[in-house]
Amino acid sequence: MLLEVKKMSTEFKLKRGVVKAVDDISFTIDKGEILAIVGESGSGKSVTALSIMGLLQNPGRIASGEILYKSQDLSKLSQKELQKLRGDRISMIFQEPMTSLNPVWRIKDQIMESIMTHMNVSKKEALARTIEMLDTVGIPSAKERANDYPHQMSGGMRQRVMTAMALACEPELLIADEPTTALDVTIQAQILELLFRMREKFHMAVLLITHDLGVVSEAADRVIVMYCGKVMEEADVRSLFANPLHPYTVGLLQSIPQIDDDSDKRLYMIKGMVPNPLNMPPGCSFSDRCDHSMERCTKEMPELQEIDGHKVRCFLYEEAKERGLSRK
Amino acid sequence: METMKSSNSDENLLQAAEYVEKPESQLKIMWETLRQNKAAVVGLFIIGLLAFIALAVWLSEAMGIQILPYDPNYSDMTKSFIWPNAEHWFGTDQLGRDLFSRILDGTKISLSVGVAAVSISLSVGVILGATAGYRGGKTDTAIMRLMDMMLAIPSILLAIAFMAALGKGLDKAIIAIGLVSIPEYARIVRGSILSVKENDYVHAAKIIGNKTSRIIYKHILPNVISVIVVRATLGISSAVLDTAALGFLGLGVQPPFAEWGDMLGRARGFIFSAPYTLIFPGIAITITVLAFNLLGDGLLDALDPKARIK
Amino acid sequence: MSEVLMDIQNLAKHFVIDTDFLGRPVTVLKAVDGVSFAINKGEAFGLVGESGCGKTTLGKILVNLHRPTTGKIFFEGKDLTVLDEEQRRSYCKDIQMIFQDPYASLNPKMSVGDIIAEPIIINRLLPKSQVEERVIYLLNCTGLARHQRNRYPHEFSGGQRQRVGIARALAVEPKLIVCDEPVSALDVSIQAQVLNLLGDLKEEFGLTYLFIAHGLNVIKHISDRVGVMYLGKLVEIAPKRELYANPLNPYTQALLSAIPVINPENKKERIILEGDVPSPINTPIGCRFCSRCFKEMDQCKLNEPVLKEVSPNHFVACHLF
Numbered sequence: 001m002l003l004e005v006k007k008m009s010t011e012f013k014l015k016r017g018v019v020k021a022v023d024d025i026s027f028t029i030d031k032g033e034i035l036a037i038v039g040e041s042g043s044g045k046s047v048t049a050l051s052i053m054g055l056l057q058n059p060g061r062i063a064s065g066e067i068l069y070k071s072q073d074l075s076k077l078s079q080k081e082l083q084k085l086r087g088d089r090i091s092m093i094f095q096e097p098m099t100s101l102n103p104v105w106r107i108k109d110q111i112m113e114s115i116m117t118h119m120n121v122s123k124k125e126a127l128a129r130t131i132e133m134l135d136t137v138g139i140p141s142a143k144e145r146a147n148d149y150p151h152q153m154s155g156g157m158r159q160r161v162m163t164a165m166a167l168a169c170e171p172e173l174l175i176a177d178e179p180t181t182a183l184d185v186t187i188q189a190q191i192l193e194l195l196f197r198m199r200e201k202f203h204m205a206v207l208l209i210t211h212d213l214g215v216v217s218e219a220a221d222r223v224i225v226m227y228c229g230k231v232m233e234e235a236d237v238r239s240l241f242a243n244p245l246h247p248y249t250v251g252l253l254q255s256i257p258q259i260d261d262d263s264d265k266r267l268y269m270i271k272g273m274v275p276n277p278l279n280m281p282p283g284c285s286f287s288d289r290c291d292h293s294m295e296r297c298t299k300e301m302p303e304l305q306e307i308d309g310h311k312v313r314c315f316l317y318e319e320a321k322e323r324g325l326s327r328k
Numbered sequence: 329m330e331t332m333k334s335s336n337s338d339e340n341l342l343q344a345a346e347y348v349e350k351p352e353s354q355l356k357i358m359w360e361t362l363r364q365n366k367a368a369v370v371g372l373f374i375i376g377l378l379a380f381i382a383l384a385v386w387l388s389e390a391m392g393i394q395i396l397p398y399d400p401n402y403s404d405m406t407k408s409f410i411w412p413n414a415e416h417w418f419g420t421d422q423l424g425r426d427l428f429s430r431i432l433d434g435t436k437i438s439l440s441v442g443v444a445a446v447s448i449s450l451s452v453g454v455i456l457g458a459t460a461g462y463r464g465g466k467t468d469t470a471i472m473r474l475m476d477m478m479l480a481i482p483s484i485l486l487a488i489a490f491m492a493a494l495g496k497g498l499d500k501a502i503i504a505i506g507l508v509s510i511p512e513y514a515r516i517v518r519g520s521i522l523s524v525k526e527n528d529y530v531h532a533a534k535i536i537g538n539k540t541s542r543i544i545y546k547h548i549l550p551n552v553i554s555v556i557v558v559r560a561t562l563g564i565s566s567a568v569l570d571t572a573a574l575g576f577l578g579l580g581v582q583p584p585f586a587e588w589g590d591m592l593g594r595a596r597g598f599i600f601s602a603p604y605t606l607i608f609p610g611i612a613i614t615i616t617v618l619a620f621n622l623l624g625d626g627l628l629d630a631l632d633p634k635a636r637i638k
Numbered sequence: 639m640s641e642v643l644m645d646i647q648n649l650a651k652h653f654v655i656d657t658d659f660l661g662r663p664v665t666v667l668k669a670v671d672g673v674s675f676a677i678n679k680g681e682a683f684g685l686v687g688e689s690g691c692g693k694t695t696l697g698k699i700l701v702n703l704h705r706p707t708t709g710k711i712f713f714e715g716k717d718l719t720v721l722d723e724e725q726r727r728s729y730c731k732d733i734q735m736i737f738q739d740p741y742a743s744l745n746p747k748m749s750v751g752d753i754i755a756e757p758i759i760i761n762r763l764l765p766k767s768q769v770e771e772r773v774i775y776l777l778n779c780t781g782l783a784r785h786q787r788n789r790y791p792h793e794f795s796g797g798q799r800q801r802v803g804i805a806r807a808l809a810v811e812p813k814l815i816v817c818d819e820p821v822s823a824l825d826v827s828i829q830a831q832v833l834n835l836l837g838d839l840k841e842e843f844g845l846t847y848l849f850i851a852h853g854l855n856v857i858k859h860i861s862d863r864v865g866v867m868y869l870g871k872l873v874e875i876a877p878k879r880e881l882y883a884n885p886l887n888p889y890t891q892a893l894l895s896a897i898p899v900i901n902p903e904n905k906k907e908r909i910i911l912e913g914d915v916p917s918p919i920n921t922p923i924g925c926r927f928c929s930r931c932f933k934e935m936d937q938c939k940l941n942e943p944v945l946k947e948v949s950p951n952h953f954v955a956c957h958l959f
Contacts, residue, residue: 040825140913154914155689184688184852186911189896193910211826214898241900255830257859258900266837267830267859273795274825528743532806535701536757537730550747 002173002205003029003052008065008075010044010051019277021047021060023229029173029205034195036208036220036237042274044229045209049175051075052207053092054082069173088118091166095178097158101150107134108146111165118169133164137194156187160194167198174198175207180215192219213256217241225249228275228285231304234311245312247290284315292316361630368626374619382436398426400433401584409602419604421595427605430586431612437587438616441502441571442564448506450560453513454549460514461521462544472518475511483508484573491579498587501580505570509563516559520552554631558624565620572613588612640678643814643846644700649673649709650870651695655919667919669695671870672709674945677814682840682847684861684878686854686893690915691867693850697816700848701735702726713814731761734807738819740799744791750802751777751787757809776805779842781835797828804835808843816848821856833860854897858882863951866890869918869926872945876952886954888933925957933958 010022022044029035039045050056052067054074067074069090074082086092094100102110108130115126127146134142137160150158159179166174176195180188192215198204208220216223216237223240225233225248233246244250254268272289275281281288287297296315304313362368388395398416404424412419418427460471478486490504524530525548533547574580575589583590588609595605650672656665670692677683687693698704700711702718711718713733718726737743744753755773758764764772774784780801791799800820807815817836821829837860840847851857857864858878865875866887874887885891895909911930916922922929928938937957945955 040827156914184915185854185896186688186892187914188898189908189910192898193908212898213826214900217900218898252826253900255827256900257830257833257855266834269830269834270827273797273828528737528739529745531698531703532735532737532743532803533745533756534703535730535735536806536810537727537761538756539727542760547745551745 001028002031002033002070003207004066004068005048005052006066006068008048008051008067009063010047010056010060011063013059013061014278017278020063020229021277022051024065025224025226025229025231026065027224027231027234029207031172031205032199032203034199034206034208034219034221036210036216036223037226038210038213038216038223039226040211040274042228042277043226045211045226046177048226049092049177049207049209053086053090053175054079055092084118087114087166087171088169089171090173090175091169091171092175092177093159093162093166093179095181097155097162097182098150100162101158103150105149106146107148107150107153107161111146111161111168114165115168129168130164133168134161136197137161137164137167138190139164156183156190159183159187159191163191163194163198167202167204170202171204173205173207175209177209178211179208181210181212188215195219213252225252228277228280230285230301230313231311232286232313234304235309239310243310245307245310245317246314247292247316248286251289251291284313358630362626365626365629367622368630371619371622371626374615375623378435378439378616378619381432382439385433386436396429396432398429400425400429400586403584409598411602412604418608419602421591421605422598422602427608430591431588431608433586434588434591434609434612437498437581437585438568438571438613441498441505442567442620444502445505445509445567445570446560446563448503449509449513449563450556452506453510454517454556456510457514457517458521458544458549461518462525462540462548468518471514475514478508478511483570487570487574488577488579491574496579496582498581498585501571501574505567505574508570509567512563513556513559516555517552520555521548524548524551554627557631558628561620561624561627565617565624568613568616568620640680642676643679643714644677644848645710645712646676646700647674647710647712649696649699649711650707651692651699651704652707665919668870668921669918670699670706671918671921673867673870673872675865675872675875677846677848679813679846680844681862682849682860684849684851684857684864685867686851686857686864687867688852688893688915690869690918692870692918693852693867694818696867697735697818697848697850700814700816701733702729730757731763731810732813733816734810734812734814735816735818736800736803736807736820739823740796740803741823743803744799746791749788749790750782750794753791753802754805754809757806761810763810772809776808779808779839780805781831795828796824797831800824800832801835804832804839808839811843812845814846814848816850818850819852822851822853829856836860854882854893866893869916869921871926871955872953873927873955874953875945880949880952884952886948886952886959887927887956888931888958889927892930892932 006026007024008022008026009020009024012019012021025048027035037045037048047060051062052074054077056062062075065075069085108127111130111133112123112126115121115129116123121129131142131146134146139145139157139160153161180191183191195206196219199206208216210216220237222236223234224231225246227248233240233244233249240249241253244253248270251268251270255270257267270289275285275288281298283298284293284301287293290297294315302313302315302318304311305317307317384395402425407420407424408422410416410420416426416428418431421427421430456471456475460468486508487504490507491500494500494504530543530547533543538546571580571587572589572592575587576593578590578593581587581590591609592606595609598605649670650668651670653667653669654663655667658664673696685693685696695704699706706719709719713729718729744750751773754776755769758769758772773787777784777787782798782801782805791802794802820836821832824832833856836847839845847860849857849860861878863875863877864881866873866889868889874881874885874890881890882894885894892909892911909932913930916926916929924939924941925931925943928934931938935957941957943955943957945953946959948954948959
């Protein structure tokens with residue numbers, strides 16, 4: 001086991017109140033595993049990633065819980081100690097390749113900086129490694145392109161450069177926050193392909209954060225579905241898509257227009273909207289949008305139950321479990 | 329399974345009652361935010377006080393009633409250089425005129441010059457900047473090069489040059505100061521327009537059939553106005569300073585009228601013998617400028633939608 | 639035989655990036671470079687392509703945000719390209735647009751009711767006394783409540799703002815609405831709501847859509863016919879079912895193949911394209927796709943293929959045909 005997040009909560013202290021962006025979540029990532037966290041805006045998935053990396057800014061802070069990386073609690077480390085890990089053992093790539101690269105530095109300098117900070121190599125060796133990485137991620141004429149500035153490259157290339165930078169020190173864990181959202185479909189396919197190759201080559205684990213269930217289905221081994229800061233469902237990819245349990249997951253899957261869906265019927269819609277984090281409904285946070293909500297749902301928040309390796313947070317399954325069934 | 333009442337039940341009730349919410353006043357929100365900034369409130373209070381004084385003095389002079397303790401222009405050589413005492417709170421100057429009355433009298437000049445000069449800069453600057461920003465191309469280049477030429481010369485020198493051409497006097501000073509600041513407003517307006525112009529709602533305004541002029545005035549300028557208001561508030565304080573500077577140099581108001589800068593200039597020689605002749609006009613200028621700056625900073629926060637706490 | 643509402647002929651939009659000292663163009667960005675197709679009354683024509691293909695620019699030309707460099711646009715038989723500003727403005731009652739970014743498409747200083755009322759008022763479509771009623775009607779049509787009329791855009795969510803934008807477009811009772819990626823910026827669960835709404839409105843008001851998107855899955859749900867663009871040109875047009883069942887142009891095939899499929903059981907053979915989308919500046923001679931094409935032949939580098947009908951209503955631009 002590489003990373004274990006234990007009952008972590010992250011909150012933001014605003015003038016109008018405290019927003020719990022992440023509420024008591026726990027999960028693990030093993031070596032070489034691709035775990036996807038799926039959710040919409042306000043689900044807390046990006047905040048989770050930032051919390052793990054220690055990149056939260058005021059007024060956000062980790063309120064409770066542990067983030068155990070090989071039995072070291074990241075939440076208790078100082079920024080200096082975290083810096084040693086960042087880029088070296090744990091790396092991150094972000095959504096917007098345009099704003100994640102420093103526009104006044106050449107590509108090669110940005111990657112070399114990362115290498116030389118963490119590895120004890122000469123400048124010449126760092127440059128050689130940089131070009132090797134650029135080549136690995138599929139940048140054509142890597143030796144020449146290394147001298148480019150970010151604005152001279154397209155979005156897809158920049159994303160690949162960022163990936164090269166993140167992988168330069170062969171990290172054990174890569175956190176990818178919506179790595180393909182801003183990219184064209186054909187480039188997205190390339191980047192996902194790249195992540196697979198990297199996983200094969202370096203036996204690297206990936207925490208993939210996305211709202212795109214299609215990407216999850218293609219790329220992930222296991223999935224966590226988040227809603228309003230809580231884990232609603234967790235399963236391996238096959239099980240989640242074949243047998244989604246939580247009404248939110250079911251709704252999401254049904255509302256996505258499918259390429260292989262030939263019928264012209266209306267798309268299924270989840271009614272209502274994501275609630276205001278300062279004004280959450282009592283009980284289960286999904287209760288006001290759920291087709292199956294019962295009276296109990298408006299009073300209490302269900303616990304996360306495990307059924308055959310498939311975790312779900314919903315009262316529908318508490319009773320089902322009691323009855324010894326594994327699906328509704 | 330029973331379906332629960334949606335948390336939008338309040339919405340449903342309102343809908344049923346055909347109730348339409350009153351429009352939320354933008355001004356009210358701005359005022360609330362501003363109120364929380366204590367410095368800005370102090371600034372506003374001081375400005376209010378100064379405005380009150382200026383108005384009171386002006387009205388009384390127009391109606392022939394004397395509310396000032398002494399006639400600000402009455403000179404009694406036997407009473408020159410009296411230190412501040414019970415009869416003359418700020419003392420008297422070299423010509424025996426009561427300093428307190430002169431300072432109060434000067435308020436109306438300073439404020440009116442500030443407001444008048446900014447009005448000139450603003451009106452011309454907004455039109456030039458809006459045209460340059462919206463039209464773009466050669467028009468933009470032509471206007472901005474002209475503005476650049478004006479900005480290349482230090483504003484005081486430019487003002488003096490204008491005064492040389494126009495002649496001495498308060499009204500000429502107003503025009504000179506007004507002209508000098510046009511480029512700043514033109515630039516700010518142009519910049520704001522450029523940033524707002526590419527927003528989709530401006531495109532939408534065109535698509536639904538608006539003419540260009542209406543697009544600028546109804547869609548672009550209202551979103552740009554906050555920047556202008558802040559700049560104008562700060563502009564009043566610099567106009568006050570510029571007036572004082574011109575007065576100090578003897579180019580603005582002509583004697584015997586009371587104007588703080590002029591008073592400061594004439595008191596130069598008495599810095600050691602009668603320092604109060606310098607201190608009080610100096611303080612008056614400082615307080616006025618400070619008040620407008622505090623208000624301007626407060627407005628910047630109050631009007632900036634990003635900084636605003638919703 | 640359906641009636642043609644808008645006939646686009648050889649439309650091109652070139653942006654001059656650099657000129658030499660004599661003012662002659664040196665670098666030209668050919669955003670749209672010779673596009674021809676027709677939109678039939680009552681249909682939803684889906685226009686799909688990746689960034690830089692020119693689909694958004696094309697949409698903007700149709701609503702008069704850009705003037706075309708060359709080409710003609712016939713709307714109900716009338717040539718729009720020869721009209722002056724004022725004459726063209728009168729067509730705003732017939733052709734409207736819905737925008738992609740719900741956060742930038744509404745004037746933050748106007749209440750949503752005023753935003754919707756504006757097109758009615760400036761075009762003098764109704765007497766003053768009836769405007770308000772129509773505004774409320776439009777709000778309700780798009781799923782918003784009457785009492786929200788005086789609220790400002792920042793008080794609404796992305797999906798709701800998009801609804802306001804739709805209501806605004808409907809206000810003039812247009813015949814054609816250009817939808818420029820209207821759901822791309824929305825959350826997945828809201829996308830379905832808005833797509834359903836657009837479908838319902840089309841039925842109810844007999845609208846015609848030009849639906850621009852970069853996602854072939856979204857296009858499939860709402861379109862009747864689909865056109866695929868690449869680097870300023872149309873490379874394939876076909877009725878929906880035909881295009882998805884039988885894509886002929888290699889680019890279309892790659893585009894379809896690249897869409898992640900929800901069902902992990904259906905893991906198919908993916909076509910991964912090499913290289914990046916080339917720039918619309920300095921477009922290559924010959925077929926624009928050949929640098930990335932997996933079925934490239936010799937003549938592809940030399941001649942540009944022309945769009946021709948290969949089977950009933952199915953047009954392709956490719957040397958394979």
